[in-house]
Ligand code: FEO
């Protein structure tokens with residue numbers, strides 16, 4: 393008899409080859425469609441999209457730019473309707489505004505449109521017929537639909553650093569009400585049906601860092617805010633629309649970004665929140681799993697070269713069905729940072745990706761406790777300092793400097809945690825930190841996937857083992873690894889960014905910045921058993937785009953991806969586009985759904 397599928401259903405689809413085609417490509421037997429694109433209406437009464445006349449007001453009612461994280465939250469009591477939650481990470485002004493020259497030359501109206509194009513959207517969607525396709529619900533009454541924008545949406549800060557002097561400003565002397573969310577990258581769907589979203593590269597929005605007191609500059613610098621010039625190059629010049637982005641006048645405004653945000657799409661009246669207990673860094677995202685004890689653990693990455701992996705464990709326990717209680721779980725808890733140790737001799741990690749003599753990049757790790765409630769475990773730092781300037785805490789305790797930790801997500805089937813370490817072209821170069829067993833390649837162009845197994849399966853614990861199931865790149869390159877699988881049978885992959893799971897526990901990986909030269913895309917592999925590492929390409933996106941999301945619905949019938957920044961290629965503009973996807977004119981970021989024509993399971 394055949395052995396049972398070790399991690400559930402097999403991935404039998406025929407992989408698609410690498411390509412540079414200006415559309416979304418899916419396997420034979422599948423179809424795809426745009427669900428919603430930049431400028432489509434979200435709120436009732438939204439004006440039709442008008443490329444030539446974009447304002448803060450119009451964009452505040454329309455779907456924002458550069459969709460990134462996605463999740464689909466079922467509406468209780470309905471099997472045909474759900475809520476699509478999407479992040480809008482950043483804007484490409486050159487691809488948005490005809491005649492664009494420089495940020496300085498934008499009108500204030502255009503700056504306000506760009507600010508409104510950042511944030512998040514909640515959109516009610518419905519199934520199309522009996523397929524896996526989804527489309528927005530249209531109508532005059534859309535009670536769940538929401539735009540959260542940088543222009544005007546208040547967020548409530550909670551947790552131990554809320555209200556601290558670091559968060560107080562002239563506009564918000566209590567330090568608890570923050571307007572907007574910034575550079576929202578990946579995220580997670582919680583077991584209680586809310587969306588978590590990471591505020592990532594918030595540094596690029598501030599000017600005036602040169603004028604802050606000398607003693608405060610190190611804190612800005614550690615988060616990438618330049619303090620050597622009033623207008624760092626590439627500055628978005630948002631202070632022309634709202635003065636708060638001028639640190640010379642409002643030095644604490646930058647401290648109000650870099651948090652994990654929680655949005656409850658099912659409660660249209662609820663204020664979105666920023667959870668200070670989960671620390672402040674360039675948050676890629678956060679994904680939650682309920683531990684055996686009932687506490688919840690959130691796994692998180694700080695996406696920059698040589699930054700750290702983190703874990704948050706709640707003080708309180710998850711109560712099935714008690715939504716009001718569960719909404720408080722991320723307000724208090726303990727924050728840890730990861731330290732990884734290889735089990736092979738350091739001399740065997742030669743920087744090429746060649747496996748050490750034990751046949752694996754693997755080892756053990758510790759979760760180092762940084763702060764629990766108002767108690768700091770970091771010498772010389774208060775709890776509020778640890779939470780607000782978390783990168784310094786990681787530095788002090790000797791956390792492991794990783795190759796850009798992007799999305800970090802536990803498999804709800806196995807409890808193992810998967811982190812996309814996207815790349816690090818500075819690894820081992822010049823005076824930068826050298827290779828270690830978890831980050832084994834010099835000038836790492838293609839990235840790797842890290843698997844963490846908590847000791848005893850305990851998500852509240854402080855020790856784990858780890859390995860690298862996939863060391864990305866062209867499989868013909870000897871410095872790659874695909875779980876030990878026959879490398880002649882796998883798809884090339886570069887720069888893993890977002891991870892997801894289907895209900896069988898297969899690992900899905902989306903890429904950003906394919907350094908092999910073809911379009912980015914979405915891949916899938918079994919992660920247990922003999923098919924571990926049999927990676928196959930499922931989808932590609934147009935040139936210049938990265939593949940975000942991805943999200944597989946609980947019934948395994950739909951996979952949604954966010955096609956972010958299509959046509960983002962040096963020199964391209966909206967007037968001279970490098971991609972005309974999806975409408976044939978100029979490029980627009982959009983959410984795409986893919987489904988099997990016969991209604992079958994995704995991946996089959
Ligand atoms: Fe916004 Fe880390 O990618």
Ligand code: CA
Pocket residue numbers: 577578676798799889890
């Ligand atoms: Ca990302």
Ligand code: CA
Pocket residue numbers: 734735736748750751752753754755829
């Ligand atoms: Ca080893």
Ligand code: CA
Pocket residue numbers: 889904938
């Ligand atoms: Ca990315």
